[in-house]
Amino acid sequence: MVYRWIDNSLKAIRKANWYRSSVEIDGRPGAEIQFEGRRFVNFASNDYLGLAGDDRLVAAAVEATKTYGTGSSGSRLLSGHRPLHRQLERAIAKFKQTEDAVAFSSGYLANLGTIAALVDRRDVIFADAYNHSSLKNGAILSGATVFDYPHNDLDALTAQLQQHRSRYRRGLLLTDSVFSMDGDICQLAELLDLGDRFECMVMVDEAHGTGVFGDRGSGCVESFGCRDRPLIQMGTLSKALGSLGGYVAGSSSLVEFLRNRAPTWIYTTGLSPADTAAALKAIEIVQTEPQRRAKLWDNVSYLKRRLTEILPPDFQLLPSNSPIVCVRVKDAATVLALGNIFRQAGIFVSAVRPPTVPTSRLRITLMATHERHHLDRLIDVFAQLKTPEIQP
Ligand SMILES: *Cc1c(COP(=O)(O)O)cnc(C)c1O
Numbered sequence: 001m002v003y004r005w006i007d008n009s010l011k012a013i014r015k016a017n018w019y020r021s022s023v024e025i026d027g028r029p030g031a032e033i034q035f036e037g038r039r040f041v042n043f044a045s046n047d048y049l050g051l052a053g054d055d056r057l058v059a060a061a062v063e064a065t066k067t068y069g070t071g072s073s074g075s076r077l078l079s080g081h082r083p084l085h086r087q088l089e090r091a092i093a094k095f096k097q098t099e100d101a102v103a104f105s106s107g108y109l110a111n112l113g114t115i116a117a118l119v120d121r122r123d124v125i126f127a128d129a130y131n132h133s134s135l136k137n138g139a140i141l142s143g144a145t146v147f148d149y150p151h152n153d154l155d156a157l158t159a160q161l162q163q164h165r166s167r168y169r170r171g172l173l174l175t176d177s178v179f180s181m182d183g184d185i186c187q188l189a190e191l192l193d194l195g196d197r198f199e200c201m202v203m204v205d206e207a208h209g210t211g212v213f214g215d216r217g218s219g220c221v222e223s224f225g226c227r228d229r230p231l232i233q234m235g236t237l238s239k240a241l242g243s244l245g246g247y248v249a250g251s252s253s254l255v256e257f258l259r260n261r262a263p264t265w266i267y268t269t270g271l272s273p274a275d276t277a278a279a280l281k282a283i284e285i286v287q288t289e290p291q292r293r294a295k296l297w298d299n300v301s302y303l304k305r306r307l308t309e310i311l312p313p314d315f316q317l318l319p320s321n322s323p324i325v326c327v328r329v330k331d332a333a334t335v336l337a338l339g340n341i342f343r344q345a346g347i348f349v350s351a352v353r354p355p356t357v358p359t360s361r362l363r364i365t366l367m368a369t370h371e372r373h374h375l376d377r378l379i380d381v382f383a384q385l386k387t388p389e390i391q392p
Pocket of ligand 1: 176246
């Protein structure tokens with residue numbers, strides 16, 4: 001009886017069209033994937049550079065597994081530390097041009113543990129309302145007072161800082177660099193200025209920036225020219241880097257502090273040798289093959305240009321400066337129906353609904369390994385959409 005509420009809750013979730021389930025994807029990830037016995041063009045992946053299925057990453061992972069086994073078998077401070085972990089952290093620091101870096105078992109854990117280590121009940125966090133779930137939950141876990149500012153609204157943030165900052169000890173500004181469900185980007189230089197003015201640390205989540213932005217591919221901090229400013233950069237090994245894991249990069253003292261204070265680093269098992277080696281290989285490829293990034297950005301401009309030309313009037317292309325391109329749709333039922341239309345046409349796009357986002361949308365992510373014909377197939381389906389067909 002005490003568990004009855006779970007079924008009731010599930011019923012309510014279904015009724016609101018909020019119910020989620022997974023598709024089972026066969027084989028390696030890539031621009032085309034296979035599930036339910038069919039091939040689909042994949043516009044729903046975070047594997048921006050197409051590295052997750054790359055033979056070189058696979059070989060690195062296999063090699064590391066043969067050398068070090070499948071699990072690292074302990075936390076990094078006890079028996080779980082391997083030479084590969086330190087190599088990876090050095091490679092991240094070099095890539096990001098920071099003094100040091102620390103690798104976590106996921107980006108989510110990096111955010112939870114870092115925020116919880118940096119601030120507590122005496123402190124204050126100012127956070128963009130569209131920040132990723134891991135930043136939001138990290139803020140809650142820390143016990144600090146949290147003020148969400150309206151998405152990218154720095155006037156509102158300034159007003160909040162003026163009103164509240166002085167009542168707390170430490171201050172922390174939290175933002176995604178690329179907002180994962182919209183594809184627009186933060187105003188990093190201005191946020192850093194506000195951090196200086198109001199004595200706040202700034203932590204930026206480069207989950208969707210790393211490997212994608214900047215001439216060297218190291219992320220938005222690089223493309224904004226903010227590398228030399230003191231800040232806390234986090235990111236994931238699981239998106240453009242095609243592996244699994246997260247990291248924080250910054251000053252040596254920050255990293256040293258996190259190794260002593262971040263519970264999600266101290267009390268969890270070290271990254272597996274396979275994941276570590278794959279990420280290490282990916283960081284090398286990102287730096288030696290800028291043509292992947294160039295191709296990705298080519299795909300972004302082509303798709304955006306064509307969508308602007310052909311989208312029916314009741315679809316709205318959300319503003320984006322990244323490989324995440326979203327088309328706003330009026331409600332959850334419509335976006336699900338649309339997702340199915342694309343599915344039938346052999347195209348896999350994400351139908352994103354509340355509570356993940358405030359308004360329903362089709363979320364399209366581009367990859368360096370998409371070819372023109374892949375993009376044209378997506379565009380053709382959009383071009384043929386007629387409003388009545390998509391009424392659920
Ligand atoms: C995916 C994501 C994370 C979490 O990273 P994982 O390595 O997948 O746990 C954190 N922040 C943002 C903005 C993300 O998109």
